[in-house]
Amino acid sequence: KLILLDSLLQEKKITTTSMVCCAVCLCCTSLVTVALKGVGLLGAVISIVLGNGFESFIYWSTFFISGFFLFTHVTNLTQVLESKVPAIAKIHLGYLAIWTVMLAIACIYRFIA
Numbered sequence: 001k002l003i004l005l006d007s008l009l010q011e012k013k014i015t016t017t018s019m020v021c022c023a024v025c026l027c028c029t030s031l032v033t034v035a036l037k038g039v040g041l042l043g044a045v046i047s048i049v050l051g052n053g054f055e056s057f058i059y060w061s062t063f064f065i066s067g068f069f070l071f072t073h074v075t076n077l078t079q080v081l082e083s084k085v086p087a088i089a090k091i092h093l094g095y096l097a098i099w100t101v102m103l104a105i106a107c108i109y110r111f112i113a
Contacts, residue, residue, distance in 0.1 A: 037066045055106050062099060
């Protein structure tokens with residue numbers, strides 16, 4: 001009986017831990033989105049002084065596009081937007097992929113030049 005009770009308690013701990021982890025992950029996702037917007041703004045301001053047109057474009061567009069997605073996420077408009085434009089998830093993924101490649105190009109250019 002003691003072993004059975006111990007195993008039930010362990011299962012309960014795992015369930016509680018996984019629920020806390022999911023809440024933390026949701027919080028982390030929001031924090032990452034806010035951090036992305038902040039880094040985009042910081043890079044945009046710095047690129048005015050030190051950057052070229054390509055870097056300025058990348059950072060300013062990251063600031064505004066990520067701001068749009070953050071705004072829709074915070075105001076719970078994401079579901080409404082997805083119902084109006086079903087391909088919004090693919091558009092967001094495409095945006096992330098293209099801007100990642102452009103940021104990689106900018107980093108390589110910055111280290112070479």
